[in-house]
Amino acid sequence: MRYVYAFEEGNKDLKDLLGGKGANLAEMTNLGLPVPPGFTITTEACRAYLHDKRLPDGLDEQIDARLTALEERIGRRLGDAADPLLVSVRSGAKFSMPGMMETVLNVGLNDESVHGLAAQGGERFAWDSYRRLIQMFGATVCDVPAADFAAALDELKHRRGTRDDLGLDADDLRTLVGTYKKVFAEHTGRDFPQEPREQLRLAILAVFDSWNADRAVLYRRQERIPADLGTAVNVVAMVFGNLGPDSGTGVAFTRDPGTGAQGVYGDYLANAQGEDVVAGIRNTVPLQELERLDKTSYDELLRIMARLEEHYRDLCDIEFTVERGKLWMLQTRVGKRTAAAAFTIAAQLVDEGVIDLDEAVRRVSGAQLGQLMFPRFDLSGAREELTRAVGASPGAAVGAAVFDARRAIELAERGEAVILVRRETNPDDLGGMIAAQGILTSRGGKTSHAAVVARGMGKTCVCGADDLEVGTDSFTVNGRRIAEGDTISIDGTTGRVYAGQVPVEPSSVVRYFEGTFEGDDPLVTAVDRLMRHADSRRRLRIRANADTGGDAARARRFGAEGIGLCRTEHMFLGDRRELVEKLILAEGLPEREAALAALLPLQRADFVELFRAMDDLPVTVRLIDPPLHEFLPSLTDLAVRVAVAGERGEDAGRERQLLAAVQRMHEQNPMLGLRGVRLGLVVPGLFAMQVRAIAEAAVEVTRAGGTARPEIMVPLVGAVQELETVRAEAERILADVIGDSGVAVAIGTMIEVPRAALTAGQLAEAAEFFSFGTNDLTQMAWGFSRDDVEGAFFWRYLELGIFGISPFESLDADGVGRLVRIASEEGRAARPGLKIGVCGEHGGDPDSVHFFHQVGLDYVSCSPFRVPIARLEAGRAAI
Structure with a gap:
């Protein structure tokens, strides 16, 4: 069986086989867009591996053959000491599961090839890439606690007096590589693997295994994604956004995924690799800033964005890297969007003649409509605004601040409303994100992990509140301390964060359905238009x-x-219950x-x-x-009352009469007992009266x-x-x-x-x-x-x-x-x-x-x- 396909051999319709990422990389390649060369290992290989607990026969040989072809095309070899080829190994299921499965960048670096990379791009760049590989490989492939790597990096930044990893020079990063190797060895009992082909093979296995990681399983359950699809693996020649100020990485949307408005939306981070953007570890700049930094790449990106939206006939989510002034496309997909954006964009595309009303109705859902009917904040009264940040996923959420995902789950299971507050979220926070009413982060933008996952789930999210100092059990902002358990309110539309509970009011969509909405709102117009068409069909x-x-x-x-x-039976509750009791007894x-x-x-x-x-x-x-127990006195309570009255020598005639009647009708399982038609036949006149x-x-x-x-x-x-x-x-x-x-x-x-x-x-x-x-x-x-x-x-x-x-x-x-x-x-x-x-x-x-x-x-x-x-x-x- 064939398990490996070069990008040139696929297309966007092969998502079942190549996964969404691989299929779309193939599609962009065939459109002639600047995509780094690479190949995809199919979902069939993943399913076979997960079923048999080993790689299917022939897969190793197919990977070797495709890797050799990639080396010949680029003119570099994986792990070459003088001029190394590096690759990324990335997951890609049929349905987008942002951050839920694994990625490893810079595969192929070792103690020798790092010097060859330095000769090509500089010492700082080479050692920065090497420390990233050890960090991602260690956490992803070998289960080394990511917090240990983060602690080593934070400690080094503290010693150097910088809050940003860009403040570290080549010597610092070389030292950090040595520290990371020690962390790796302490947790795994072996040295960091130096053989590039071993790195590649282990990274592929880690991506396959991540399909069944707890967070991936939880995400699939939340999004109703079938568990038997498996993930593809994409092996892509590395292009580097961390080569200096003329390089960078970003995420772009062809329309605003929050509102659906047309324009240029996205985030850019100079001198960084792609994971820095989605992880939210550094605050990005708006995509428009790329025009000032590199107008040539910016203009080319806008042309490609327009072409992709025309080709896919929908909002596109794009990942890209600029390597020393050269634009590379790393991914595209039909982008996740908020419920409001879904309705607005569908109506816009009808007006633009891109789709018809049938297709527009297909592109929205009842679940999204339900989100639009949730209340919003009533800001007419007094309120204390703590900060303003990026409204990443709309909605009005109120709850107690919590700072740990497990704590969020624990409190939510008790019935408490919580807001999960983090510096940045990561895939391990998914359970807490699901449990929370909303998410607030001090880092990241509209394309961070928190934002993308929250939008997919319809959760309210505010990101990039960088004036928040987030600790383990509180955050401070402008001298104000908010501790765990303190109530806060977050507005995912405006990005505002308030202390205390802000009251809510009906949404504009609910008021539209109620017939009380006044004014001009593109969202209400879109909802009305699509609802009318759905009703007609x-x-x-x-x-x-x-x-x-x-x-x-x-x-x-x-x-x-x-x-x-x-x-x-609901009409008989309250004051009428006694009449029903008299009738039955x-x-x-x-x-x-x-x-x-x-x-x-x-x-x-x-x-x-x-x-x-x-x-x-x-x-x-x-x-x-009625389940009869809802309309009759409790058998236990009556028995106790009769017994107590007897001990006191009191007259309990009425209670004894009730007890005898209830005992006659007592049911072992009330939900399977004297209900419905049975009650109507046993109690003469009841149904007749109704x-x-x-x-x-x-x-x-x-x-x-x-x-x-x-x-x-x-x-x-x-x-x-x-x-x-x-x-x-x-x-x-x-x-x-x-x-x-x-x-x-x-x-x-x-x-x-x-x-x-x-x-x-x-x-x-x-x-x-x-x-x-x-x-x-x-x-x-x-x-x-x-x-x-x-x-x-x-x-x-x-x-x-x-x-x-x-x-x-x-x-x-x-x-x-x-x-x-x-x-x-x-x-x-x-x-x-x-x-x-x-x-x-x-x-x-x-x-x-x-x-x-x-x-x-x-x-x-x-x-x-x-x-x-x-x-x-x-x-x-x-x-």
Whole structure:
């Protein structure tokens, strides 16, 4: 099998094989752009290595052959003492995983070739490159603690009285190389390897191994990237940005990744190698500064940026190096961007004739729309501004300052909101970055590790706050000390950092959906345009889960086309709970009828409010489905009260009566007990009262000039006989109440028991519609409670890769999804035209919406806040 490809042999469509970085290096090479020569080792080689725990047969020989060809082309040999070829070894998966896997620069240097490099570029440059190799190779390949190298560098800078590594001369760096070698030997028990081919082979293995590093696994889980793709390895001839002031390295974006605005955006660092920029260890200058330093390279870069954006038809993220006035392109990719930038750029490209509206809708997502709906800071009141820096990823984040990633995870698991504060982040901080509400760094810019990762995750991030002195448990700024636990607020749009908690207000996008936005905002315009197109393309209707008139009204403003789930048990909480308790525990007909008579007008008023809010739109009312323990006194509490009363000689007649009743109905597993249709059949009159209240409310609204379209949903049905019994009683009541009012009421069932899904053909004979309760269906199909997703076993399953994501968050298409498919097909076979929807929260999950579209459901229902997300994803699914 062929495992190695020269850049000239690939193209941008081979990402599965060559990874994103390798495919795009090949594409730029074929476009004739200035790319250093090199070759890519495929993802197939990585997968074979990870599976067999060794390199696949033939790979070593293919690497040697390709390396020899590279040496012949450049005219230098790897490790040559007089004129050495150096290479970089860089990861490159199909999907961008910034900073999660390994890179080693300057491979090929040793104690001899460093002198040859010095003859070509100067002593300082050569020893700087050598110390970088030992540092990166040691940390990446041999697990030497990176902090030990950093400590040695900091100690040397302190002795020389400089804060910047540029303040170190050649002798200093030669000394540092010696120190680094000692650090390497102390931790590995061997000298730093001098054989260049050994360096190369070990670096390649380290990149392969980094695919399964903890931080890479965590990142893939966060971004839902499949675990079995593997990474390619790119071996590239080194070009050097650390040759002096006429050299440097940078990152550029063809548009602002934060806002989508057109212009020149990026960072540049003179006399540096690429890792210095993304690691944020030195503060960069704006890309425009390159025009003053090297106008020829700057102009060429702008021409290449324009060409790449035209070629990829999207925002491009570009890494480049200037080597003594010569521009080299090291990488390009379709750039990560904030949610705001995604919508803005998509609309811009439509206006520019680059893409059509279908493609524009494809390029945004429901998850991004959800980010735009988060609140922003209300700055109308008093506040203490600590500093202003680079707004790297928009949003308003408030939390306690923490200075260690592990501490951030620990506090977040307790339910505390935290802001992770670091001098600069590195890939090992990923867990803390995920746990935090936002990230604040004192170093780095819009292309630093913190910025790139935060944008990809939709996290608020402020970078480059260089007046912050960040320590291990506090930071100081302008004489003000902020310690761990002190609340701070960061604004990722403006880059402002505030002491204390700044209040928040609804975002402009939420106000747009609410119909209260005023003014001219390009983002709102873009959202409106793309939402309208998504609505015009989608087949799925979108309903909301709502139990009150207020929720229903908000859902309608957000674009809901009806209510897919009204949970009537929520109407019985609070003051009404006692009435339900009396009804359930009633020992005779008079008690039961009294409780029902008290509940009927309350229920009728509830439904009148809902029908008015959703005038002329369908409202699916689920008959009461309470886990009984939520409506009855605690068995343990009652037993204790009876026992204590007995010891005191007090009358406990009422408590004894309650205790006996609760004992009769006590359930070992409340979630599988006396719920749903079972409760309606066991407690006479309960469902009948609700059906009457629904019918009377619909008639009242209709006679007042409105239009009520109620749908009655019977919950937790497992056998058609249950549904037939409830339906027969409901039809008698409906006939009695509706009369000639013209109100039509549909009766259907909720599919939430696996048996219901498997006998859907029978159920369809008695049901006019199905609605999948995917929360309970998931719970019963898997055999664990929704509460278990917070438990220890569930997180272990995530760690082991058994679950990539909670099946309560995104539908288990293979298992639960198969039940949905079976029930839909068999239900419609029995009753053509059967209306089918989903009312679990999966109805607002983007991936699940796409599945429901494919299965052919009629609608999804979700919480009001997620209605716009479902609308957008339904449009994307159709496109």
